[in-house]
Amino acid sequence: MARTQEAPSSHPLHEVLSLVFLGIGTLLYLALISYSPSDVPSWFPLSSQAAARGAVLNFVGRTGAIVACSSYAFLGAASYLLAALLLGYGGAKLLNPELRLTSRAWWSVGFILSGACLAHLLPWSLLDMERLNIAGPGGWVGKWLGGMLLKNMLGTVGSTIVLLVIYASSLIFLTGLHPIAAARQIANWPSVYLEKRRARKMAEADEKERLALEAERLDRQRKKLEKTLTKKGVAPIETEPGEPIAPAVAELFSEPEPTRPEPQIIDSTLPPPPRRKEKKDKFQPLTSVSCENYELPSFDLLDPVDMGDRQTADPTELLAIQDTVIDTLGQFGISVSRGDITRGPTITRYEVYPAKGVRVDKIVSLERDIARATRAERINILAPIPGKDTVGIEIANSKKQKVTLRELLESEDFQNAKAKIPIALGKDVYGKTIIGDLAAMPHGLVAGTTGSGKSVCINSIIASILYRFSPEDLRFIMIDPKVVEMQIYNTLPHLVVPVVTDPKKVLLALRWAIDEMEKRYAIFAKTGVRNIGSFNSRPMPKSQAELDAAAAAKAVAPELPLDAAPTEPVDPESLSSEERIEKMTTIKVQRDNELIIPDRMPYIVIIVDELADLMQTAPADVESAIARITQKARAAGIHMIIATQTPRADVITGVIKANVPCRVAFQVASALDSRVILDENGAERLLGQGDMMYRPPGTSRLIRAQGVLVTDEEIRQVVEHASGQSEPAFENSIHERLQNSGSGDEDEEVSDEDEELVDKCIEVMRQEKKASTSLFQRRLRLGYTRAARILDILEQRGYVGAGEGAKPREILVDLDAFD
Ligand SMILES: Nc1ncnc2c1ncn2[C@@H]1O[C@H](COP(=O)(O)OP(=O)(O)OP(=O)(O)O)[C@@H](O)[C@H]1O
Numbered sequence: 001m002a003r004t005q006e007a008p009s010s011h012p013l014h015e016v017l018s019l020v021f022l023g024i025g026t027l028l029y030l031a032l033i034s035y036s037p038s039d040v041p042s043w044f045p046l047s048s049q050a051a052a053r054g055a056v057l058n059f060v061g062r063t064g065a066i067v068a069c070s071s072y073a074f075l076g077a078a079s080y081l082l083a084a085l086l087l088g089y090g091g092a093k094l095l096n097p098e099l100r101l102t103s104r105a106w107w108s109v110g111f112i113l114s115g116a117c118l119a120h121l122l123p124w125s126l127l128d129m130e131r132l133n134i135a136g137p138g139g140w141v142g143k144w145l146g147g148m149l150l151k152n153m154l155g156t157v158g159s160t161i162v163l164l165v166i167y168a169s170s171l172i173f174l175t176g177l178h179p180i181a182a183a184r185q186i187a188n189w190p191s192v193y194l195e196k197r198r199a200r201k202m203a204e205a206d207e208k209e210r211l212a213l214e215a216e217r218l219d220r221q222r223k224k225l226e227k228t229l230t231k232k233g234v235a236p237i238e239t240e241p242g243e244p245i246a247p248a249v250a251e252l253f254s255e256p257e258p259t260r261p262e263p264q265i266i267d268s269t270l271p272p273p274p275r276r277k278e279k280k281d282k283f284q285p286l287t288s289v290s291c292e293n294y295e296l297p298s299f300d301l302l303d304p305v306d307m308g309d310r311q312t313a314d315p316t317e318l319l320a321i322q323d324t325v326i327d328t329l330g331q332f333g334i335s336v337s338r339g340d341i342t343r344g345p346t347i348t349r350y351e352v353y354p355a356k357g358v359r360v361d362k363i364v365s366l367e368r369d370i371a372r373a374t375r376a377e378r379i380n381i382l383a384p385i386p387g388k389d390t391v392g393i394e395i396a397n398s399k400k401q402k403v404t405l406r407e408l409l410e411s412e413d414f415q416n417a418k419a420k421i422p423i424a425l426g427k428d429v430y431g432k433t434i435i436g437d438l439a440a441m442p443h444g445l446v447a448g449t450t451g452s453g454k455s456v457c458i459n460s461i462i463a464s465i466l467y468r469f470s471p472e473d474l475r476f477i478m479i480d481p482k483v484v485e486m487q488i489y490n491t492l493p494h495l496v497v498p499v500v501t502d503p504k505k506v507l508l509a510l511r512w513a514i515d516e517m518e519k520r521y522a523i524f525a526k527t528g529v530r531n532i533g534s535f536n537s538r539p540m541p542k543s544q545a546e547l548d549a550a551a552a553a554k555a556v557a558p559e560l561p562l563d564a565a566p567t568e569p570v571d572p573e574s575l576s577s578e579e580r581i582e583k584m585t586t587i588k589v590q591r592d593n594e595l596i597i598p599d600r601m602p603y604i605v606i607i608v609d610e611l612a613d614l615m616q617t618a619p620a621d622v623e624s625a626i627a628r629i630t631q632k633a634r635a636a637g638i639h640m641i642i643a644t645q646t647p648r649a650d651v652i653t654g655v656i657k658a659n660v661p662c663r664v665a666f667q668v669a670s671a672l673d674s675r676v677i678l679d680e681n682g683a684e685r686l687l688g689q690g691d692m693m694y695r696p697p698g699t700s701r702l703i704r705a706q707g708v709l710v711t712d713e714e715i716r717q718v719v720e721h722a723s724g725q726s727e728p729a730f731e732n733s734i735h736e737r738l739q740n741s742g743s744g745d746e747d748e749e750v751s752d753e754d755e756e757l758v759d760k761c762i763e764v765m766r767q768e769k770k771a772s773t774s775l776f777q778r779r780l781r782l783g784y785t786r787a788a789r790i791l792d793i794l795e796q797r798g799y800v801g802a803g804e805g806a807k808p809r810e811i812l813v814d815l816d817a818f819d
Contacts (some may be wrong), residue, residue: 004723010750014093014097015094017093018090018092018097019073019094021085021087021089022046022087022091022094023090024463025083025084025085025087025090026087027060027067027733028067028068028071028079028083028086029080029083029084030064031059031060031065031067031068032056032068032071032072032079032080032083033059034057034058034059034068034074034793035058035064035065035068036057036058037049037067037069037132037133038057039057039064039065039079040062040065040069041062041065042583044066047069048133051606052156060114062728064334069103070508072127072134072139072352073134073135073139073140074116074139074140074141075112075116075136075139075141076116076119076120076136076137076138076139076140076142076143077115077116077126077137077254078113078115078116078119078127078138078141078142078215079139081111081112082112082749083114083176084110084496085108088174088175104173107170107174108170108174110166110167110169110170111167111170111174114163114164114167115167115794116142116145116146116168117142117145117146117147117150117163118142118146118164118167119136119137119138119142120136120137120138120142120143120146120147121138121139121146121147121151121156121160121163123126125137131507137711148157149160150163160694164540167390175705175715186339191528192431199263218252228532232779240594244812248358251257255334258794259800263338263339263340263351263637264340265319265340265341265344266340266341266354266412266556267343267694269349269781272627279726283296283415283438283467284371284470288807293473293786294470294472294725295721295725296466296467296468296470297466297467297717297718297720299406299409299410301718301721302404302406302409302714302717302718303404303406303711303714304404304405304406305404305406306404306513313343313348313416318341318343318348318350320340321348321350321374321395322350322375325352325370325374325393326338327368328369328370328373328374329363329366329370330735331354332362332366334355334358334366335354335355335358335364336352336353336355336358337352337353337355338353339351339353339390340350340390341347343397343430344397344402344427344428344431344706345379345397345400345402345427345431345706346396346397346400346690346691347395347396347397347429347691348394348395348397348485348685349382349392349393349394350383350386350392350394350395351385351390351391352390352391352393353389354391356768360391361383363381364381364383367381369699370393370425373717374395376395376396377379377396377687378680378685378687379393379394379395379396379685380393380685381392381393381394381396381630386701387497388736388776392723394429396687397596400689400706401706402467402709403426403427403690403707403709404708404709404710405424405460405463405464405708405709406765407708407712408426408435408498408708409424409464409467410432410805413435414433414435414504417435418436419435419436419437419438419440420437420438420439420440420533420604421437421438421439421465421468421474422435422437422438422468423435423436423437423438423460423461423463423464423465424460424461424464425457425460425664425692425694425707426692426694426705427705427706428704428705429704433695434555434703434705436662436694436696438461438465438605438639438641439603439634440628440697441661441662441781442633442634442639442697443630443634443639443641443642443659443660443661444664445641445642445643445644445650445657445660445662445663445664445675445677446458446641446642446643446644446664446675447645447647447664447665447666447668447677448554448645448647448665448666448667448683448692449644449645449669449673449688451644451688452650452686452689452690453666453688453690453691454609454645454666454706455609456690456708456709456710457643457692457707457708458609458641458643459710459712459715460486460547460707460708462489462607462692462715463715466492466607466722466794467527467718469494471493471494471602471722472484472602473600473603474494474605475494475495475496475602475603475604475605476489476492476494476495476604476605477495477496477509477512477605477614478499478500478607478609479499479500479506479509479510479606479607479608479609479614480499480500480501480608480609480610481501481502481503481506481609481613481614482609482610482613483501485609485610486499486505486607486609486718487499488696488715488719489719490728491719491720491723491725492719492723493722493723493726493729494722495730496512496604497509497512497730497734497735498728498730503613503614503618504796504797504798505798506617506622506798507618507622507625507797507812508734508798510606510622510625510626511625511813512602512731512734513606513633513638513796514625514628514629517628517629517632517633517638518639519531519595519804520532520637520638521536521632521636522595523595523597524635527597531635531636531637532601532603532635532636532637533581534602535600535601536600537670537817541739558634577806597735601637602637603635603637603638603639604639605639605640605641605644606638606642607639607642608626608640608642608643610642610643610644610645610658611642611644611652612645612646612648612649614666615650615651615781618798619650621798623653624813625661625813626642626655626656627655627656628814630656630659630660642656642660647668647673647674647677648673649676652676652677661675661697661698662696662697663677663678663695664693664694664695665677665683665692665693665694666679666683666688666691666692667681667683667684667686667687667688667691668683669684671684672686678693678702680702682702682780690706690708690709691704691707692705692706692707692709693705693773704784754789754793756791757782757786757790758790758794760777760780761780761790761791762799762815763800764779764780765794765800765811765815766816769811769815770808771794771799771800771810771811772791772809773788773791774787776791791809792805795809798812798813799811799812799813800812
């Protein structure tokens, strides 16, 4: 049988206990008032009678007489306090069963004992001591405790005051009454009454004023209405001044409420409707010439959209979640009304209109409560949605949808993009494709924890580029210290050099890009153009006559007097030591007529996957090389994309951040990481697997999006298509240098002693802005072999260029960064 558990307050024991207290209290009281020593039997030790007398007069019989006798003997007049206490407990427990008596036990003892002592010390006697045959008015307790102990210690006055304090305090604790507060309230009563009266009068005056103003407003409205009706030839309405006009008529004249569009449910994840135009299966190359023999890949190499993945959302489910959000806010006193619901590939955005006077910050502060109510793993609140008057609550979809590269490349937006280097990034919550222009960015940073979708994002950027550019129009430098991520691209004809995986060689590759950039600027200066776009579209000499004239102009170009770098090797022994040093250490200046002006220049895109690995090897050099490229390379058509899974301030340094304005953040571990990447919080609330935040260059607006998903198989097909048409054509100058620096005694152990010398040589190079064996020999008093070895080590580590006969070594890094 099921047992119903009773609430403790309704337990019968409480009532029984209170009745017992009431009973004992009453009996004691009756015994005390009807007490007569003659009722006490003679065998009782406290009895004053030699023998028992006839009839017992006590209301509670002999027992009552014995109890009363004992009580008077011990407590004297305080026996009545004991009876009152028992009756009080009984009554209080009956009214409030939860009352705890045990916690009051000590106060009860204090109350009775102090009462007995006071009874003894009071100047007048409360009892007829002779009749009752007791030691004093406070019984033995009063006599010994009050009359002897306390009186001896504190004197009569002192003891009385102490006892009064104990007595009053026990009474306050026992009864829970606050006599002092009550006295204060009574004393304050007149002033409180006066204050209340004044407030009531002021409220009445305000109400009168409000009514007068309202009457005035209605009068004005009535007059306006009469005027309009008279104009329209209608008899005026008979209304008394101040009388409200029928609401329907009044509405005609009232201010129009701002009209809001009906809330809608927008499901942006549905596949786009079939296009009317004839469907292309591949792009035309973005640049105009030079790839007659090169075919851009067709869309068929990419996976089609998985239609099973594109289920329509259930509107009732979406509305129910929106209701939960509205209810939850309502529970916290925030009134909002329904706005649009937009379902994106990963998240759904529920919009709400806050009522007038609601601070949007309050909605943000309820983020956790909304997450709890909607049972969402993570939510994000946009308060308000940039450019709208609504607040957006973004909640993850139970089922994510993939955004395929094919659907983005086939989209009208991508097809018609005006971008010079369009890259497909993903879709925002409204289903709008996000297409960046690498040429305008001009450099990008992609960061997020491991497994968040960075590599997929980099792959989709590379793939979007491969769909629009031939190797003649765009070249890649890929730097991949993680070794595995980019091997798939090694056969790509677009590569300037094979994928650079050795961190030691990275500086050489970056240095080549800097040289290329400087060379391009020299060419622009010579041809009178400002950037790669105008260079590639400049008018070419067409006729033979024009070509001849151009050649003749070149032939008569005056030789520059300073040709610092001798073209012929010079025998160093034939020169004096000063001359030799001078010749060997002069930095090479490119002569104008050495510049070979190409017909066209390809864009160069440098991709660095895992900046942190590079920053570990040579932070100052890597940072300064990246800074130089990112500061200047835009006009030269050189762009950089840097990825890292370590968004720390010592990896993404201030210098790098300042020059890389376009940021893509995937999920990160903390708000701190998010701030390093985006300069604000938010990325820590992303869901991983391609959920990203994108800050387009030049804006402070962040776009939340689902990144494009491109699989390794798709990438393999696209790369195979490109490599099947053309062999990799590496830049010889850099390729050889990289290979050379990779061979020989590179891995040979460098002793600590040599390391010290390397540092000293770098210092010499920094001071002298030159690097040569003889310089090190002279400045550091080294033998030739030692100096030459240190120079070799510096070459292997990418500080100086390769030796070319007697020519001075080129310094490849910004040595001032070593300060
Ligand atoms: N846009 C996307 N849509 C759907 N799933 C994705 C997307 N991007 C990534 N993923 C999923 O997340 C996994 C990890 O992605 P990815 O390899 O790009 O992470 P990562 O950040 O590069 O990690 P690591 O730093 O370890 O290389 C992928 O295998 C894929 O399953």
